[in-house]
Amino acid sequence: MAALGLAGLAVRTRVLGPxxxxxxxxRFHWVRAIGEMGHYAEAPTTLIRSSPAMSWRA
Structure with missing residues (x-):
């Protein structure tokens, strides 16, 4: 399941831009999903990579 979400994220990033x-x-929903599945070590790293791009939305 996480691999499928990551593949979708890769496609969106390539087609729409980061x-x-x-x-x-x-990316937010993927991070949330992997956190809910108990993959806590992966979630912060992915979220931190997203933070600079998301800061304008706050």
Whole structure:
């Protein structure tokens, strides 16, 4: 399941760009999902990579 979400994220990033709102939303949902599955070590790293792009939305 996590691999499928990561594949979708990779496609959105490639097609829409890393700072597109849909890409950022997908990244957020992916981080949330892997956290809910108990993969806590992966979630912060992915979220930190997203933070600079998401800061303008706050």
């Amino acid at each position: 700072e597109h709102p849909d890409t950022l939303t997908t």
